[in-house]
Amino acid sequence: MIKIKDLEKIYRTEEVETIALNKLSMEVKDGEFVAVMGPSGCGKSTLLNILGLLDDPDAGSFIFNGIEVAKFNERKRADLRKHNIGFVFQSFNLIDELTVFENVELPLIYTGVKSSERKKRVDEVLDKVQIMHRRNHYPQQLSGGQQQRVAVARAVVNKPKLILADEPTGNLDSHNGNEVMEMLTDLNEQGTTIVMVTHSEHDARYSHRIIRMLDGQTVLENIMV
Amino acid sequence: MIRNYFKIAVRNLWKNKGFSAINIAGLAIGLACFILIALFVMDELSYDRFYPDADRIYRVDADIKFGGNNLNLTVSSDPMGPVLKKDYPQVEEYTRIYASEGSKLVRKGNEYINEEKIVYADSTFFNIFPQKVVSGETKTALFEPNTVVISETAAKKYFSTVDAAGKTIDIDKKPFKVTAVIKDMPHNSHFHFDFIMSMKNVEYDWNNFLSHNFHTYILLKKGTDYHAFEKNFTQVLDNYVLPQAKQFMTGLNSMDDFRKSGNKLDYSLMPLTKIHLYSHRFPELEANSNIQFVYIFSAVALFILLIACINFMNLSTARSVNRAKEVGIRKVLGTGKKNLIAQFLSESALMAFISLLLALVLTYFTLPLFNNIAAKSMSAGSIFSSSFLPFLIALPVIVGLLAGLYPAFFLSRFKPIAVLKGKINAGFKKNTLRSGLVVFQFFTSIVLIIGTIIVYQQLHFIQNTNLGFTKDQVLIIDDAYALNKNDEVFKNAVLQLPGVKSGTMSGYLPVNSSRTDNTYSREAVMDPKNALSMQSWIVDYDYINTLGMKIIKGRDFSKDFGTDSNAVILNETAAKVLGYEDPVGKKLFRQSPDGKTTSYTIIGIVKDFHFESLRQNIYPLGLMLGHSNSIISFKIATANIKPLIQQIQNKWKALAPGMPFSYRFMDDAFNNMYRAEQRVEKVAITFAILAIIIACLGLFGLVTYMAEQRTKEIGVRKVLGASVPNLVAMLSKDFMKLVAIASVIAFPVAWWGMHTWLQDFAYRISIEWWVFALAAFIALLIALLTVSVQAIKAAMANPVKSLRTE
Numbered sequence A: 001m002i003k004i005k006d007l008e009k010i011y012r013t014e015e016v017e018t019i020a021l022n023k024l025s026m027e028v029k030d031g032e033f034v035a036v037m038g039p040s041g042c043g044k045s046t047l048l049n050i051l052g053l054l055d056d057p058d059a060g061s062f063i064f065n066g067i068e069v070a071k072f073n074e075r076k077r078a079d080l081r082k083h084n085i086g087f088v089f090q091s092f093n094l095i096d097e098l099t100v101f102e103n104v105e106l107p108l109i110y111t112g113v114k115s116s117e118r119k120k121r122v123d124e125v126l127d128k129v130q131i132m133h134r135r136n137h138y139p140q141q142l143s144g145g146q147q148q149r150v151a152v153a154r155a156v157v158n159k160p161k162l163i164l165a166d167e168p169t170g171n172l173d174s175h176n177g178n179e180v181m182e183m184l185t186d187l188n189e190q191g192t193t194i195v196m197v198t199h200s201e202h203d204a205r206y207s208h209r210i211i212r213m214l215d216g217q218t219v220l221e222n223i224m225v
Numbered sequence B: 001m002i003r004n005y006f007k008i009a010v011r012n013l014w015k016n017k018g019f020s021a022i023n024i025a026g027l028a029i030g031l032a033c034f035i036l037i038a039l040f041v042m043d044e045l046s047y048d049r050f051y052p053d054a055d056r057i058y059r060v061d062a063d064i065k066f067g068g069n070n071l072n073l074t075v076s077s078d079p080m081g082p083v084l085k086k087d088y089p090q091v092e093e094y095t096r097i098y099a100s101e102g103s104k105l106v107r108k109g110n111e112y113i114n115e116e117k118i119v120y121a122d123s124t125f126f127n128i129f130p131q132k133v134v135s136g137e138t139k140t141a142l143f144e145p146n147t148v149v150i151s152e153t154a155a156k157k158y159f160s161t162v163d164a165a166g167k168t169i170d171i172d173k174k175p176f177k178v179t180a181v182i183k184d185m186p187h188n189s190h191f192h193f194d195f196i197m198s199m200k201n202v203e204y205d206w207n208n209f210l211s212h213n214f215h216t217y218i219l220l221k222k223g224t225d226y227h228a229f230e231k232n233f234t235q236v237l238d239n240y241v242l243p244q245a246k247q248f249m250t251g252l253n254s255m256d257d258f259r260k261s262g263n264k265l266d267y268s269l270m271p272l273t274k275i276h277l278y279s280h281r282f283p284e285l286e287a288n289s290n291i292q293f294v295y296i297f298s299a300v301a302l303f304i305l306l307i308a309c310i311n312f313m314n315l316s317t318a319r320s321v322n323r324a325k326e327v328g329i330r331k332v333l334g335t336g337k338k339n340l341i342a343q344f345l346s347e348s349a350l351m352a353f354i355s356l357l358l359a360l361v362l363t364y365f366t367l368p369l370f371n372n373i374a375a376k377s378m379s380a381g382s383i384f385s386s387s388f389l390p391f392l393i394a395l396p397v398i399v400g401l402l403a404g405l406y407p408a409f410f411l412s413r414f415k416p417i418a419v420l421k422g423k424i425n426a427g428f429k430k431n432t433l434r435s436g437l438v439v440f441q442f443f444t445s446i447v448l449i450i451g452t453i454i455v456y457q458q459l460h461f462i463q464n465t466n467l468g469f470t471k472d473q474v475l476i477i478d479d480a481y482a483l484n485k486n487d488e489v490f491k492n493a494v495l496q497l498p499g500v501k502s503g504t505m506s507g508y509l510p511v512n513s514s515r516t517d518n519t520y521s522r523e524a525v526m527d528p529k530n531a532l533s534m535q536s537w538i539v540d541y542d543y544i545n546t547l548g549m550k551i552i553k554g555r556d557f558s559k560d561f562g563t564d565s566n567a568v569i570l571n572e573t574a575a576k577v578l579g580y581e582d583p584v585g586k587k588l589f590r591q592s593p594d595g596k597t598t599s600y601t602i603i604g605i606v607k608d609f610h611f612e613s614l615r616q617n618i619y620p621l622g623l624m625l626g627h628s629n630s631i632i633s634f635k636i637a638t639a640n641i642k643p644l645i646q647q648i649q650n651k652w653k654a655l656a657p658g659m660p661f662s663y664r665f666m667d668d669a670f671n672n673m674y675r676a677e678q679r680v681e682k683v684a685i686t687f688a689i690l691a692i693i694i695a696c697l698g699l700f701g702l703v704t705y706m707a708e709q710r711t712k713e714i715g716v717r718k719v720l721g722a723s724v725p726n727l728v729a730m731l732s733k734d735f736m737k738l739v740a741i742a743s744v745i746a747f748p749v750a751w752w753g754m755h756t757w758l759q760d761f762a763y764r765i766s767i768e769w770w771v772f773a774l775a776a777f778i779a780l781l782i783a784l785l786t787v788s789v790q791a792i793k794a795a796m797a798n799p800v801k802s803l804r805t806e
């Protein structure tokens, strides 16, 4: 599904130049569950953003589903993204003014799904993440665990082939964290490819494989048994 | 402490340069507009107040309805002043001005100059209207005949010195002794004379209560209620006017009889200080202004200031959200609510003060332009006049408080924990006060746009309405009587010139000027029921032809008929008032004051043409054949006007040596009647544009902050697949809604305002719906452009940056 080679990303600010990704190469197969680990600032999020077609690399190759996308323009990336990729963030990133239902509905609106179909599919996923009873509440009225469940629901409502999760349990206690991990595992078992950034060895154990990064490069790969 | 506040305030302004610039610029433009208009309004309100007894001086006005005609006069009869003083002890003094003779020729060396600001006045003029004396003295200045008081300007012009008292000057070929030189009358006086001649020189059929030709001013004793005093006029009518009227009209026994036959003769008092803004009578000594303008301009000034303050408030509150974190931390560190409020107020006061300085600079540079538009001569110095200065100092304090108070309280109310958790953002977007303020700004802008369009339409209508005569390509030569017996020679000589099609010599033209009415009757013996009050103009054979008027019944004057010297051509209105089925061939009578009766035969009816401003209806008018050489008009057909005028002037110089040559074009004279409206149009357009600019500046700032507040949301939506158009639509939608609401409120208000304004015109456009649609569309478009510039920028931003949490 994902094949990257010699990927580079350099951030330039007025004073400093940060090499966030330094000739990084890796591969993720269809249906895999990969965890990315490494110290803070080593480039994990940068990698995830490029994988998610949110950002473009400065150099290197990125093949997504057999297509070279490294040089894609903004519109093409957005198009590919909204049909194929779901995101889960550490800080949930729900929209405060929208209800749980409306938050989950958003990706469907942007992919042009009809209203009746939207309602059916949103209710389906809300049921799956067990938040149905809260569908008309606003994010602030929910606990962190519940918010992250809504975020996961939003990420999967479009039935993406790939889910990218950036420290999804970082703001949760272990109980709520485990619940989210169970949900991701379920999704993976149903065929969704997952790439997850995490600091927790415990969470990483849910994955098939751990990629360890240091200073913008992969240093080690552990295959989980 | 305060110094510390200001130090932080300065630092904060500098840190947010863009925001501060928008905020200060908006407020400065608003303040500058406000100051300009305030100067204008104060100037308008100051008219004639500089006379020491201004509040006790009144003008005696007359309202006359007679023979189907309605006159509201600024003048009364010659004995009115003296009788009032003789019979009523409340009247301390009276003075009369006689201006009916118009301009006069004054000799300077071998040359004659046409002077227009020239009148006769009673010697008491200076008791009521004291003037600053430069040389001589005014107390006894006009006692003797052949005396004249002149202005400083006139003295310099004719004697090259202001020290001209005792010298002699020739006016209309008669020597007058200059008894005093006075300073030019202040600009805010409702009259300005360069020559005031002794009333003793007026040749007049004195002691005539029935002719109204004198501007009469009276000075009432302190404490006299002028409304109560007006009741005495019934007595004056019964005791003096009625006996004289009886001699002319058979069957008239009392003033009641007169009123019962549908006529009217009433006198009233007009306070001096109200003349400039409230007197719309005839004949005014100078064109007056209108209280309407003062109202309109004041409203516009207040609205613009409000719009600017609202911007300031909106932007400050919007920005304050960005500072929520700072406030939270300060609060956690123990800063009190009072200190925070003081901090925010000093910031807004500082900004208001900088805006004011900028506004003063702006005012200084735009004042000449504004003077030009508003036809004023206000000086920049008057900004700092003693009456304006306190107001000026108070302004930034008020604006600073007004604009700073809300954000100050809004911010200081924050609960530090909520702020630090970033929960304040939710409140920002759903702020109904802010929405209300934006609605108000656009409401004002839309009303101004609609008003501007309708004023423009009405003026356009006036320019293009069928006047019943042709005003284009008509050259008018004024004061043609200077040609004396050479007038016909001159006319014929000019007619020989190529490019001149026809010419006519007449007393009046169909543009407004001072004219009087005469009374005619259907029977040889006049009674109030068969009377017709109408203007009669002396014209020649070529008048109707040259000015392109139409005969609709009967015929034009013609040399083929020897009897035309006693013929009259009526306009349609006069024919209607007379009420004949077929007026052609019928007779009309006129009785002169000495009792002689003249009869006229109606030979034709001319299609009604507008000879006064379109504000007024068309009144009865009769054209008579005769010799009146005050104006010669030529219909010309040439693109090369300059050389033609030069040739005409050469002929003039040969035939009227030393006499002033003055010409104008009929369409210019016509446009002059609508100066006031054109002025309002220009001012309305200018301030409408400014209001919209200020409102948009605010909107721009607001959207910037809105987008900044929503960066995270925009990022999230982008990640979820929102396109740039999706996001721009989302960000603009709310503002568009506000503009739509503003339109709905603005429509009835604008309709009512413009409907009222149009009532001033007897001939006016009807208000059309598309004007409203257009105004709303313009406002919407401008708002959309403003919003989308920022919205597109926000939507194009890389979502990764806005979602970074570390």
Ligand SMILES: Nc1ncnc2c1ncn2[C@@H]1O[C@H](COP(=O)(O)OP(=O)(O)O)[C@@H](O)[C@H]1O
Pocket (backbone or CB within 6 Å): A011, A012, A013, A018, A019, A020, A039, A040, A041, A042, A043, A044, A045, A046, A047, B801
């Ligand atoms: N937008 C940016 N501008 C400048 N530097 C950045 C930007 N984003 C990330 N970086 C830098 O790039 C490096 C990698 O960042 P990131 O991928 O966020 O690390 P991680 O997620 O592993 O903590 C860090 O040194 C970070 O400071």
Ligand SMILES: [Mg+2]
Pocket (backbone or CB within 6 Å): A044, A045, A046
């Ligand atoms: Mg990270």
